[in-house]
Amino acid sequence: MGKKAGKARVAKKSKRVKKDGPKKPKSAFMFYSQERRVTLKEEQPDLKITEQSKVIGQEWGKLTNDQKAPYAEKASQDKERYNQEKANLSGHAEDEEEEEKKEESEESDED
DNA sequence: TCCCTGATTGTTATT
DNA sequence: AATAACAATCAGGGA
Numbered sequence: 599m600g601k602k603a604g605k606a607r608v609a610k611k612s613k614r615v616k617k618d619g620p621k622k623p624k625s626a627f628m629f630y631s632q633e634r635r636v637t638l639k640e641e642q643p644d645l646k647i648t649e650q651s652k653v654i655g656q657e658w659g660k661l662t663n664d665q666k667a668p669y670a671e672k673a674s675q676d677k678e679r680y681n682q683e684k685a686n687l688s689g690h691a692e693d694e695e696e697e698e699k700k701e702e703s704e705e706s707d708e709d
Numbered sequence: 710t711c712c713c714t715g716a717t718t719g720t721t722a723t724t
Numbered sequence: 725a726a727t728a729a730c731a732a733t734c735a736g737g738g739a
Contacts (some may be wrong), residue, residue, distance in 0.1 A: 616712070622731050625719030631732060647734050651717035658718070673719080676731095680721085713738085723728080 623680035626669035627658055 634654045638645065645653070658666075 617730070622721055622729090623719095624731055625721095627718040628720095628732055631717075635733065646715090647732095648714095648716040650733080651715085653717090655717040677720085711739090714736090720731085721729090724726090
């Protein structure tokens with residue numbers, strides 16, 4: 599562990615993370631974080647966000663591929679979501695001569 | 710009031 | 725190939 603692990607995390611100069619527009623797809627780690635943050639909050643509600651990240655990061659490293667599998671799958675789905683979003687953006691630039699909009703309203707008797 | 714920072718890893722985009 | 729920036733989260737601090 600003391601080893602530099604040969605990978606000195608490239609110190610990010612600035613971390614500006616607040617952008618508008620198409621958001622990047624969430625990675626498996628992100629999905630794991632969302633679920634873990636909730637449960638972890640129940641167990642240790644006093645943990646700060648940054649501390650949760652540390653704990654989650656350590657546990658994530660212990661997870662096996664099988665454990666990450668379900669999360670990776672979600673990531674794949676989100677990837678497609680992003681992929682379509684991108685395609686949608688491109689498609690939007692094209693002149694849409696045919697636009698089919700279908701509105702299906704079900705009858706709701708609730709009044 | 711609004712924007713940025715911290716801490717994690719993974720993915721995307723850019724060069 | 726390698727590097728920069730950003731994805732969720734949330735509370736606090738600065739302008």
